[in-house]
Amino acid sequence: MKIFNIFPETVFSIGPVHITDTVITTWFVMVAIITICYLATRRLSIKPSFCQEILEAIIEAMEKTIKDILPLDPWLVVPMLGTLWIFIGFSNLTGLIPGLKTPTADLNTTFAYALISFSMTHVIGISTQGLKGYLMHYKEPTWLLLPFHLIAEVTRTVALAVRLFGNMLSGDMIAIILLGIVGLLVPIPFSLLHIIIGLIQAYIFGILTLVFIAGGIKAKS
Amino acid sequence: MDAKTVVISVSIISAAIVMAIGGYGPAKALGKALTEALDAIARQPEASDKIMRALFVGMALIESIAIYAFVIALILLFANPLIGYILK
Numbered sequence: 001m002k003i004f005n006i007f008p009e010t011v012f013s014i015g016p017v018h019i020t021d022t023v024i025t026t027w028f029v030m031v032a033i034i035t036i037c038y039l040a041t042r043r044l045s046i047k048p049s050f051c052q053e054i055l056e057a058i059i060e061a062m063e064k065t066i067k068d069i070l071p072l073d074p075w076l077v078v079p080m081l082g083t084l085w086i087f088i089g090f091s092n093l094t095g096l097i098p099g100l101k102t103p104t105a106d107l108n109t110t111f112a113y114a115l116i117s118f119s120m121t122h123v124i125g126i127s128t129q130g131l132k133g134y135l136m137h138y139k140e141p142t143w144l145l146l147p148f149h150l151i152a153e154v155t156r157t158v159a160l161a162v163r164l165f166g167n168m169l170s171g172d173m174i175a176i177i178l179l180g181i182v183g184l185l186v187p188i189p190f191s192l193l194h195i196i197i198g199l200i201q202a203y204i205f206g207i208l209t210l211v212f213i214a215g216g217i218k219a220k221s
Numbered sequence: 222m223d224a225k226t227v228v229i230s231v232s233i234i235s236a237a238i239v240m241a242i243g244g245y246g247p248a249k250a251l252g253k254a255l256t257e258a259l260d261a262i263a264r265q266p267e268a269s270d271k272i273m274r275a276l277f278v279g280m281a282l283i284e285s286i287a288i289y290a291f292v293i294a295l296i297l298l299f300a301n302p303l304i305g306y307i308l309k
Contacts, residue, residue, distance in 0.1 A: 007300075068274075159285050166288035169295070204281040211278060 008106050022106040029090050029103065058086075069210050072128060072217065077210070080120055085206040088113060088164070092198030095172050096191060105168040107161065114161035117209040118153075125216035137216055160208060167201045224307050232301050236294040243290020250283045 008020035040051035048056060062082045066074040088104065095102030103109050125134040138149045171194040178187040258276040262269045296302075 068270075162292055163281065163285045163288050166291050167284075170288075170291060200277070204277060207274070207278055208281065 008101075008108070020106075021101050022103050022109055025094055025100055025103045026091065026109065028100070029087070029094055033086060033090055065207075066210060069207075070214050070217070076124065076128075077120075077213065080116075081206050081209060084113065084116065084209070085202055088205055089199055089202035092168055092202055093195065095168065095175075095198075096195065102168050102172055104164055105172050107165050110161040110165040113164065113205065114157045117160060117205070117212070118157045120209060121212045121216055124213050128217060134216060156208075156212065160205060164201055164205055167197055171197055225304065228301070228303050228307050232297045232303070236297040239290050239294045239297070243293075244287055247283050247287040251280060254279055254283060 008022045010018040010020050011024060012019055037055070040055050043049065044052060059078075059082065062085060063074050063078055066077055066081065070077060091103045091109070094100050095105065104113075122134070125137075138146055140149075171190075174190055175187050175194065178190060254276065258272050261272050265272075
């Protein structure tokens with residue numbers, strides 16, 4: 001185990017495409033999520049089983065959170081944003097399994113997520129109020145603020161990516177450094193903290209995306 | 222001391238300074254945000270959902286400053302562009 005692997009390591013390559021360990025862990029996460037959902041939704045019924053009840057509670061919680069912030073039909077956003085939430089949450093927690101690298105502790109992954117969130121903001125803004133109506137929100141208080149709006153578009157996307165990356169990487173690094181110093185039992189509270197931070201960061205990623213979407217929409221009314 | 226030693230030692234010291242200063246400000250800001258939010262919840266417990274949500278978003282935005290400092294420290298330590306420039 002390397003002490004500080006900030007950069008992803010190439011495991012094998014197909015032609016010019018390098019398959020890094022991040023990609024393999026991401027595949028692992030996808031398989032895990034799909035398997036859990038398949039097993040839990042195999043026998044759906046009106047009187048829900050335990051697994052079905054948990055899944056329904058998660059979906060309803062996401063729907064309620066979105067409904068509180070967004071003045072739109074929540075099911076416009078739930079499929080995409082819910083996927084982001086669940087996927088980032090699972091990805092953040094994979095670092096707890098020994099031998100696996102957190103996929104979100106790689107800047108490429110988090111930038112991909114941030115680009116998804118960036119394009120989601122514009123697609124939903126344009127599809128709900130038309131291209132012209134959406135572009136109007138850039139001149140919201142006055143025309144003078146237009147450059148700042150444009151800068152904010154870039155910086156907030158970069159900030160989303162770097163925030164997730166930095167949090168997950170720092171959690172991993174703290175665990176590794178403590179493991180090198182003391183070894184037994186002392187890293188456990190920090191791993192527990194890492195669970196909380198991972199879930200909170202997934203939540204925050206989704207909430208910030210939601211706030212950006214709402215910011216593009218509320219300008220009309 | 223040759224140029225490489227100077228660059229490396231200055232990078233290490235400045236990474237420590239970056240983390241120290243970059244952690245101080247956000248830590249104070251996070252503490253202030255948390256105390257204000259707790260005050261608001263104590264005064265108005267029925268609004269705690271909204272306050273907590275705003276608190277989370279605000280804390281994420283404040284914390285990102287510390288994260289920027291952390292990333293810059295990491296760049297200085299592990300991906301320093303100046304060392305490659307010196308070695309060339």
